[in-house]
Structure formats: C-alpha cells, structure tokens
Amino acid sequence: MLNTADFYHVLRIDQTSNSLREEIKEHCHTDIEMCLECGKCSGGCSNAHIFDITPRKIIQLIKVGEEAKLLKMDALWSCVACQLCVDRCPSSINIPRIMDYLREKAYSQGVPASRPNVELFHELMLNNIKRFGRVPEALLSVEFNIRSKQYTKDAEMGMKMFFKGKLNPIPARIKNIKQVQRMFRDIPAQREG
Amino acid sequence: MNNSEKTALIIGGGLAGLEAANKIGGAGYKAILVEKEEQLGGIMKQLYGSFPRWDNPRELVDQKVKMAQENPNVTMKTNTTVKSAHKKDQTFVVELSNNEQMEFDAVVLATGFDFYDASQYGEYGYGAFDNVLTALEFEAKLKEMESWDKEDLPQVVAFFKCVGSRDRSKGYPYCSKICCMFTAKEAGLMKDLNPDAKCFVFYMDYRAAGKEYEEFARSVMEDKHVRYVRGRPAKVLPENGKLMVRAEDTLMGVPVEVAADMIVLANAMIPAESTIELAGIFGAKIDQYGFIDYIPGHPTQTGDRVFFAGGCGFPVESLGAQYQGAAAAADVIALFTQD
Ligand SMILES: Cc1cc2nc3c(=O)[nH]c(=O)nc-3n(C[C@H](O)[C@H](O)[C@H](O)COP(=O)(O)OP(=O)(O)OC[C@H]3O[C@@H](n4cnc5c(N)ncnc54)[C@H](O)[C@@H]3O)c2cc1C
Ligand code: SF4
Ligand code: SF4
Ligand code: SF4
Numbered sequence: 001m002l003n004t005a006d007f008y009h010v011l012r013i014d015q016t017s018n019s020l021r022e023e024i025k026e027h028c029h030t031d032i033e034m035c036l037e038c039g040k041c042s043g044g045c046s047n048a049h050i051f052d053i054t055p056r057k058i059i060q061l062i063k064v065g066e067e068a069k070l071l072k073m074d075a076l077w078s079c080v081a082c083q084l085c086v087d088r089c090p091s092s093i094n095i096p097r098i099m100d101y102l103r104e105k106a107y108s109q110g111v112p113a114s115r116p117n118v119e120l121f122h123e124l125m126l127n128n129i130k131r132f133g134r135v136p137e138a139l140l141s142v143e144f145n146i147r148s149k150q151y152t153k154d155a156e157m158g159m160k161m162f163f164k165g166k167l168n169p170i171p172a173r174i175k176n177i178k179q180v181q182r183m184f185r186d187i188p189a190q191r192e193g
Numbered sequence: 194m195n196n197s198e199k200t201a202l203i204i205g206g207g208l209a210g211l212e213a214a215n216k217i218g219g220a221g222y223k224a225i226l227v228e229k230e231e232q233l234g235g236i237m238k239q240l241y242g243s244f245p246r247w248d249n250p251r252e253l254v255d256q257k258v259k260m261a262q263e264n265p266n267v268t269m270k271t272n273t274t275v276k277s278a279h280k281k282d283q284t285f286v287v288e289l290s291n292n293e294q295m296e297f298d299a300v301v302l303a304t305g306f307d308f309y310d311a312s313q314y315g316e317y318g319y320g321a322f323d324n325v326l327t328a329l330e331f332e333a334k335l336k337e338m339e340s341w342d343k344e345d346l347p348q349v350v351a352f353f354k355c356v357g358s359r360d361r362s363k364g365y366p367y368c369s370k371i372c373c374m375f376t377a378k379e380a381g382l383m384k385d386l387n388p389d390a391k392c393f394v395f396y397m398d399y400r401a402a403g404k405e406y407e408e409f410a411r412s413v414m415e416d417k418h419v420r421y422v423r424g425r426p427a428k429v430l431p432e433n434g435k436l437m438v439r440a441e442d443t444l445m446g447v448p449v450e451v452a453a454d455m456i457v458l459a460n461a462m463i464p465a466e467s468t469i470e471l472a473g474i475f476g477a478k479i480d481q482y483g484f485i486d487y488i489p490g491h492p493t494q495t496g497d498r499v500f501f502a503g504g505c506g507f508p509v510e511s512l513g514a515q516y517q518g519a520a521a522a523a524d525v526i527a528l529f530t531q532d
Contacts, residue, residue, distance in 0.1 A: 038425035043448060045427075048448060054448075088427060
C-alpha cells in the first residue's frame with residue numbers, strides 16, 4: 001500500500017526548533033535568516049543534478065529545524081565545495097560551509113551516509129592530510145580501492161594520468177607538517193559513543 | 194526687492210524638474226532650469242512605452258517641455274550644469290558650466306538616478322554577450338525592432354529582475370521599486386511586436402503596489418501571455434548561438450532552462466555621482482547610499498532653501514516624479530511668498 005506520509009508530510013511549523021539555525025550562525029558565521037529564497041544557489045549548483053535536496057531547500061529545512069532529515073541527506077556527500085552558490089548568493093549565504101558543518105555533525109553522530117563508502121573516503125582523506133599535509137591522489141585511490149574492495153576501480157584512468165605525469169605514485173609530505181598535525185590535535189573530529 | 198523677481202534654480206530637466214519649473218513659473222516666479230544633456234526629458238524621453246496605461250512617455254515630456262517653453266518665467270539651459278556655488282545671506286551665488294554667474298533664492302535638485310553596472314554580475318554575461326541588454330537599452334531596442342522583419346525578431350526573450358537590487362553581496366540591499374512594473378511593461382511590449390515570441394520573466398517577487406499596477410501586471414500575464422518563473426537566474430552560457438539561462442523554479446523546486454535569443458536585465462537604480470557632488474555644493478542631506486534625503490516633516494526639503502524631486506531621492510515612477518516636482522514647487526512658492 002502507498003504510504004502517503006512519504007510524499008505528503010505535514011510540517012508542524014509552530015513546533016520547530018531554532019537551535020540548528022543558531023548553531024550554524026555561530027559555527028559557520030552565516031545567518032540563514034538573510035536568505036531571500038531566490039533559488040540562485042540551486043539553479044547554478046554544480047552538482048544539484050545529483051542532490052536529493054537542493055541548496056535552497058537545505059536552507060529552508062534549517063529554518064524549520066528539520067535536523068534529522070538534513071543529517072541523512074545524500075547532498076551532504078555530493079557537495080563539491082565549488083563555492084559557486086556562495087559567490088552568486090545575494091546574501092552571501094555560505095552553503096559549502098554549512099554542508100561541512102552538517103557533514104561533521106552527521107559523522108560524529110554516526111548517522112550513516114546514504115551511499116556506500118563515502119565515510120571511508122572521508123576518513124582516508126583526512127588521514128592522508130594528517131600524515132602528509134596534502135592528499136596524494138595515487139595513494140588515496142589505492143587505499144580506497146583496497147578498503148572498499150573495488151580493486152581495479154579507475155585503474156585505467158590512473159595509468160593514463162600516470163603516463164601523462166599527472167599522478168605521482170610517491171606521496172610527498174609538505175614542509176610544515178607539524179602545523180597540520182597540531183590542527184588535527186586541536187580539533188579532534190571523533191565519533192561520539 | 195519685488196517678490197516676483199525671486200528666482201529658483203532647477204537642476205535636471207527630466208519629468209520632475211520640468212514639473213517644478215512649470216509650477217514655479219506658473220505662480221509668477223522666475224525658474225531657471227539647467228540640463229546637462231543636449232535634450233530635455235531625462236529617462237522618459239528614452240522610453241518606448243509606459244506603465245500602467247500603455248501611453249506614450251515621449252508625448253508626456255514633450256507636452257511638459259512645450260509648457261515650459263511657452264511660459265515667459267521659465268528659462269531652460271541645455272548642455273549646462275552647475276560648476277560651483279556659495280551662499281550669500283539668503284541667496285546662492287552660482288557659477289554655471291558656461292561660466293555664467295547667477296543668483297538664486299532657492300534650489301530644486303531633480304537630477305534623477307543612475308544605474309548599477311550590470312557587468313558586475315559576471316554570471317549574466319552583460320558586456321560579454323551581445324544580446325544581453327539593460328532594461329533601458331531594451332526600450333531603444335523595442336523602437337528599433339518596430340522596423341524589423343518578423344523572422345528577425347527574437348523568438349525567446351528572458352527578463353531578469355533585481356539585478357544589483359536586493360543583493361547585499363554585489364549590489365544594493367534595497368528594492369529599486371519600479372523595475373517589476375517596467376519589466377512587465379517591456380515583456381508586454383515585446384509580445385505586442387511579436388505575439389509568437391515567448392517571454393519569460395524571472396522573479397523573486399513581483400511588486401505591483403500602486404493604482405492600477407496589479408491589474409497591469411496581471412494583464413501582461415493573462416492577456417499577453419508572458420510567463421513568470423519564480424527564481425533568480427543563476428547563470429547564462431552561450432550554447433548553439435543561443436543564451437542558455439539556468440535557474441531554479443522555486444515553486445516546483447526543480448532546475449529550469451531557457452534558450453533565449455535576448456536577455457533583458459532590470460539593473461538597479463542607484464544614486465548618481467553628480468547628485469552627491471551637488472548635495473555637497475548646496476548643503477543637501479544624503480542618505481546612506483547617496484540618494485537625497487529629506488528633513489523629517491518636510492518631505493521635499495533637504496537643506497536651507499534646497500528642495501528635491503524625482504529619482505535623485507529614490508527610484509520613482511513618472512507619476513510620482515510629477516507629484517514630487519509639484520510638491521517641491523509648492524514649497525518654493527510658499528517660501529518666496531513669505532520672503
Ligand atoms: C527602463 C525604465 C523604464 C521605465 N518605465 C517607466 C514607465 O513605463 N512608466 C513610468 O511611470 N515610469 C517609468 N520609468 C521611470 C521614469 O523614467 C522616472 O520616473 C522618471 O524618469 C523620473 O524623472 P526624473 O526627472 O526624476 O529623472 P530623470 O528622468 O532621470 O531626469 C533627470 C535629468 O537630470 C539631468 N541631470 C542629471 N545630473 C545633472 C546635473 N548635474 N546637471 C544638470 N542636469 C543633470 C539628467 O541629464 C536628466 O535629464 C522607467 C525607468 C526606467 C529606467
Ligand atoms: S542564493 Fe542565497 S538567498 Fe538565494 S535561495 Fe540560495 S541561499 Fe537563499
Ligand atoms: S558548493 Fe556545494 S552546494 Fe554550493 S554550488 Fe558547489 S556543489 Fe553546490
Ligand atoms: S521593483 Fe521588483 S525587480 Fe525591482 S528591485 Fe524591487 S522586486 Fe526587484
């Protein structure tokens with residue numbers, strides 16, 4: 001039987017909470033009450049075609065405090081932080097910063113990502129930054145393929161890039177790796193519980 | 194001194210300045226109007242049609258110019274502006290750009306507004322693509338298109354509102370007040386020229402607060418079949434000889450595209466540099482943006498013996514510009530009568 005609640009879900013907007021909006025104001029230095037609801041962000045977003053919830057709607061959901069929905073949305077993991085939306089937004093709403101914040105929150109609360117392996121990728125990437133101060137693509141790809149058991153994924157493209165000199169198989173550390181490591185020590189991004 | 198020799202200087206020969214000059218002259222005082230351009234009439238003289246009654250804007254200014262020419266108390270000096278001025282007791286000693294020196298007992302600023310530079314919105318391609326025009330340029334284009342063959346007329350025209358208005362990032366936070374209406378008008382006029390053309394107006398809100406305004410805007414949608422799409426366009430990219438507009442239809446929450454032949458930008462109306470300069474010269478008040486500001490309780494007055502009317506105070510439609518011109522004139526006349 002059809003569950004009508006799935007497509008006609010009534011929001012009790014008099015019972016919503018402001019806490020997420022306030023957290024975002026504090027952590028992302030962006031006030032979503034300045035949003036004009038114009039849709040310029042969604043219209044120009046590089047990845048909106050694969051977003052389950054598009055940027056303007058994300059802002060709207062923050063307004064009504066739909067935190068649970070936001071933490072499990074797939075868009076969290078498809079935003080490429082290209083900054084196009086902020087650049088064009090008439091109120092400079094920093095959507096990629098908000099995405100970062102929500103992603104960290106979802107991760108730390110153990111909300112599972114809707115796609116396989118995105119957390120693994122996130123974890124490996126951060127680990128690489130911790131070790132090398134940058135992301136050595138070759139190493140990251142190999143690590144990712146092994147841990148996600150997709151041993152030959154993108155191997156052909158990887159070889160092509162290697163022969164064009166676009167992929168360095170030996171990871172190099174940045175000069176000031178101590179600084180990066182200090183950053184990681186100062187902001188421990190650990191899962192709760 | 195005989196009161197009737199009192200003289201007012203009106204700076205700006207648009208609709209507001211002409212109205213003020215005609216009324217001051219009509220009351221028997223002298224009115225000297227200076228206009229920096231060769232032609233009188235300001236913006237109205239450059240328009241193709243007008244809201245909310247579809248009448249001819251050029252006829253209206255021509256009528257006002259004719260009244261002024263026929264009034265012996267009104268003198269109009271085109272290609273002229275103010276170079277400098279200083280106050281001597283109750284009069285302004287003014288040097289004009291033609292090096293004439295004259296004395297005035299009151300001043301009316303009627304210098305109109307300027308326009309936001311639309312090329313600051315890189316994503317809309319103004320200046321980069323030929324067929325992206327400002328609303329004012331489009332009025333001239335409408336005139337030009339009257340003589341085009343039907344097959345040369347644009348088939349798809351997209352109108353973008355609030356370009357540089359309601360934008361705290363790249364423009365001005367305020368609403369420019371009249372662009373919703375003139376955009377409706379321009380889209381309607383495009384449909385009159387080519388009823389087969391598809392016209393899309395991208396909007397955040399449509400603001401039609403004024404006598405006959407709502408009816409006007411609705412008639413553009415319902416009788417002339419202009420399509421309104423709620424969403425502020427995100428970008429314009431050339432594609433196969435067309436201009437591809439990308440936006441979100443925020444009512445449906447889906448991305449939409451329009452392959453347009455022409456794009457018209459309603460760029461914000463902003464204070465003119467020369468107005469700010471004149472405000473300094475005459476001791477007029479300006480607001481946080483640079484528009485002339487009023488003295489509380491005196492809506493047409495901005496300084497001692499200094500009044501203002503029309504777009505130099507804030508974007509205003511032609512009827513409002515005339516009201517303001519007449520109101521500033523009434524204040525000047527009252528002042529001269531008391532002197
Ligand atoms: C694209 C567009 C479409 C519009 N369509 C409509 C419409 O359909 N209906 C409607 O009611 N209104 C319309 N308007 C609004 C209308 O144009 C204004 O209400 C009207 O022009 C205001 O008159 P004004 O005299 O205040 O300013 P302006 O018309 O701008 O006149 C100001 C004059 O002052 C002169 N000037 C400026 N600085 C100086 C100086 N330092 N010294 C001497 N002279 C100076 C200028 O050259 C100009 O001639 C439209 C406006 C635009 C931009
Ligand atoms: S572009 Fe900015 S103001 Fe417009 S809907 Fe998106 S976040 Fe809101
Ligand atoms: S930063 Fe993220 S949300 Fe913003 S346009 Fe890029 S992909 Fe879309
Ligand atoms: S009048 Fe309309 S188009 Fe102009 S700034 Fe206001 S809302 Fe935007």
